[in-house]
Amino acid sequence: xxxxxxxxxxxxxxxxxxxxxxxxxxxxxxxxxxxxxxxxxxxxxxxxxxxxxxxxxxxxxxxxxxxxxxxxxxxxxxxxxxxxxxxxxxxxxxxxxxxxxxxxxxxxx
Numbered sequence: 001x002x003x004x005x006x007x008x009x010x011x012x013x014x015x016x017x018x019x020x021x022x023x024x025x026x027x028x029x030x031x032x033x034x035x036x037x038x039x040x041x042x043x044x045x046x047x048x049x050x051x052x053x054x055x056x057x058x059x060x061x062x063x064x065x066x067x068x069x070x071x072x073x074x075x076x077x078x079x080x081x082x083x084x085x086x087x088x089x090x091x092x093x094x095x096x097x098x099x100x101x102x103x104x105x106x107x108x109x
Contacts, residue, residue, distance in 0.1 A: 004106015008099045016098035023105055032101070036094035039087040050079050 007019030016036045020029030054070065057063035063073060 002106060004103050007102035007106060011098040011102050012095070016094040019098060019102040020105070023102065025105060028101070028105075029098075032094045032098040035090050036098075039090035039094070042087045043084060043091070046079060046084055050074065050077055053077075 003023060007022045009019070010022050011017060011019030011032070015033065017029040017032030020026070020032065054063065054073065057073070058065055058070075063069065
């Protein structure tokens with residue numbers, strides 16, 4: 001298997017930019033790793049904060065254990081805002097971009 005295919009698979013299946021490290025292009029890989037890591041961290045922190053609030057409300061009895069009410073509460077929490085949408089877009093762009101760039105770098109070699 002060609003190195004570019006291996007790098008693209010590593011970037012696609014593990015984390016964006018790691019395939020570039022496999023190709024010994026660390027600086028270029030960091031251009032994908034850092035934004036994807038920051039965006040994924042923001043999404044994870046936001047999601048865990050909402051989950052903790054929901055668990056607290058359920059344990060306190062203020063939110064019944066009804067899936068429809070929980071979904072309604074999630075939508076009303078404002079988690080679907082421009083910041084989370086931008087973070088998700090950054091993750092997607094970094095993931096797709098790193099795969100395509102790894103393939104392109106392999107063809108350049």
